[in-house]
Amino acid sequence: MRYLVVLLLGLVTGVAIALAILFYNPFTAQISLSPLAVSDSQQISLRYSAVAEDSIIITNSGDSSRLQPNPVKVLQLWEAPISNTDVLVTLLHDSRNKSVGIGVKFSSRSERTRLLNGKALVDSAWYIYLPGKGSMLIEQSENHWAFLRDVIIPARWNSGNKWRGNWQGIITDGPGALGTARVYGGSGIYSGLNSEAIETHTAKAYSTDVGPVAMEGRLTIDLSVEVDDETSADASIY
Amino acid sequence: MIKTFIFGIILGLAGAFAALHFVSVVDQHRESSLISVTRNGGNTEVFHINLPIDRIMTGAQGQANPLPPGMEWPNDPIFSNVRAELFKLRNARDAIVGVASRFALSDPEFGDKIEWLLHLPARGSVFVRMSPQPVDRSRVGDLSAGTREFGSMLGQVSERWIADTSGSSGDLTGRIELSMNLLSKEQYVPDAEDAE
Numbered sequence: 001m002r003y004l005v006v007l008l009l010g011l012v013t014g015v016a017i018a019l020a021i022l023f024y025n026p027f028t029a030q031i032s033l034s035p036l037a038v039s040d041s042q043q044i045s046l047r048y049s050a051v052a053e054d055s056i057i058i059t060n061s062g063d064s065s066r067l068q069p070n071p072v073k074v075l076q077l078w079e080a081p082i083s084n085t086d087v088l089v090t091l092l093h094d095s096r097n098k099s100v101g102i103g104v105k106f107s108s109r110s111e112r113t114r115l116l117n118g119k120a121l122v123d124s125a126w127y128i129y130l131p132g133k134g135s136m137l138i139e140q141s142e143n144h145w146a147f148l149r150d151v152i153i154p155a156r157w158n159s160g161n162k163w164r165g166n167w168q169g170i171i172t173d174g175p176g177a178l179g180t181a182r183v184y185g186g187s188g189i190y191s192g193l194n195s196e197a198i199e200t201h202t203a204k205a206y207s208t209d210v211g212p213v214a215m216e217g218r219l220t221i222d223l224s225v226e227v228d229d230e231t232s233a234d235a236s237i238y
Numbered sequence: 239m240i241k242t243f244i245f246g247i248i249l250g251l252a253g254a255f256a257a258l259h260f261v262s263v264v265d266q267h268r269e270s271s272l273i274s275v276t277r278n279g280g281n282t283e284v285f286h287i288n289l290p291i292d293r294i295m296t297g298a299q300g301q302a303n304p305l306p307p308g309m310e311w312p313n314d315p316i317f318s319n320v321r322a323e324l325f326k327l328r329n330a331r332d333a334i335v336g337v338a339s340r341f342a343l344s345d346p347e348f349g350d351k352i353e354w355l356l357h358l359p360a361r362g363s364v365f366v367r368m369s370p371q372p373v374d375r376s377r378v379g380d381l382s383a384g385t386r387e388f389g390s391m392l393g394q395v396s397e398r399w400i401a402d403t404s405g406s407s408g409d410l411t412g413r414i415e416l417s418m419n420l421l422s423k424e425q426y427v428p429d430a431e432d433a434e
Contacts, residue, residue, distance in 0.1 A: 003242050010246015017247065018254030028366035057309055057324070071308030075294045077332040080267035085359050087324060087337055089295065089314055101313050102297075102322065104339045109264040116258040125385055126364040127339055127355040132317040132425050135341070135353055137365040139385040184383035185240070186367055188348045 028118025035178035041224030046092040050215040056089040067211040084109040101130035120145040134188020140181030143173035161208040172198040197221040280421030287414040297322035319344040362386030393420035
């Protein structure tokens with residue numbers, strides 16, 4: 001009996017060590033420099049609030065572990081094939097905080113998630129419409145491991161279920177070779193655009209009850225790659 | 239005793255890493271796809287949206303009763319020519335398989351367009367642009383881009399409104415039918431007219 005208790009204690013210690021290695025694994029450090037930062041090509045930057053209350057709508061399965069849907073009476077995505085999906089509709093702002101467009105983001109937790117490799121993956125698709133400019137689709141694979149490790153887990157450990165600080169990270173993790181998202185032009189001046197983008201999050205406060213309390217997302221879109229419509233090259237920079 | 243403890247630690251470490259490696263954190267539910275193969279080697283798949291029960295959002299300026307209730311659609315004049323809708327998407331067996339957005343755009347410079355983004359979590363997304371003018375009661379548009387499973391496809395998607403006149407479906411007023419006719423880019427052979 002004594003040996004069984006000691007074995008169980010050893011097992012628990014082993015699992016705890018494994019989780020500590022996973023949590024402090026230095027090989028899963030996030031990319032801090034945007035692959036687009038070294039590009040001298042034309043880019044647009046679109047900002048949005050990642051706080052649920054600031055969105056036009058946000059909906060998901062309504063689980064307590066997810067962001068709370070907004071507004072409260074929005075139809076929830078409780079059916080099994082879409083229960084791992086979030087839908088966000090938000091205003092997009094330029095760098096002067098002027099509303100320039102509307103974005104719809106569909107994001108679904110990915111089956112390629114491997115926590116052992118520091119990959120908490122989400123497959124997402126942005127539809128972006130900028131009046132007077134045009135529309136585009138952004139396809140990306142997002143890695144939320146760094147946000148989970150640096151913000152969500154510390155918030156859960158905190159006695160008040162809150163986190164405060166200054167966290168910034170690139171969440172885009174592909175499918176581009178340099179870890180960039182793919183951009184496909186739709187209508188208007190972006191017709192024929194075939195380019196790259198990255199999405200960055202900046203968090204200042206997080207609560208386990210309501211999700212992000214002060215957090216901003218930023219999409220940086222490169223406009224210079226394989227634009228087959230000449231007018232697209234004249235797109236002004238926001 | 240100490241050997242048992244060390245053995246327990248090793249067992250715990252190995253078990254935890256094995257579980258992290260082999261056990262899937264995300265288990266995506268899949269419905270069986272209902273696809274018809276066409277003569278050119280492509281495939282046809284039909285989705286639909288039952289209205290009003292599958293409508294998640296209707297965003298447009300000047301709505302007396304916004305959907306969902308309590309939503310604040312932006313009043314900025316630049317969005318005056320936009321009507322945005324969100325839906326749940328069903329397959330031919332009437333099972334929910336995804337979500338979709340539909341934007342009806344009326345841009346003074348670039349003309350009118352209807353743009354769909356269909357998102358099927360287990361498979362990928364489909365971005366479609368279509369002309370607002372119907373042909374034979376359907377609007378037809380090209381697949382502008384696809385992601386994951388649809389990334390290597392090209393083809394067309396048609397949108398058709400089918401009103402429910404039977405009165406047997408309770409509150410349903412009808413449905414939007416979306417028919418996708420896709421072909422792998424590898425299988426596509428341009429005909430003589432296209433080649434010119």
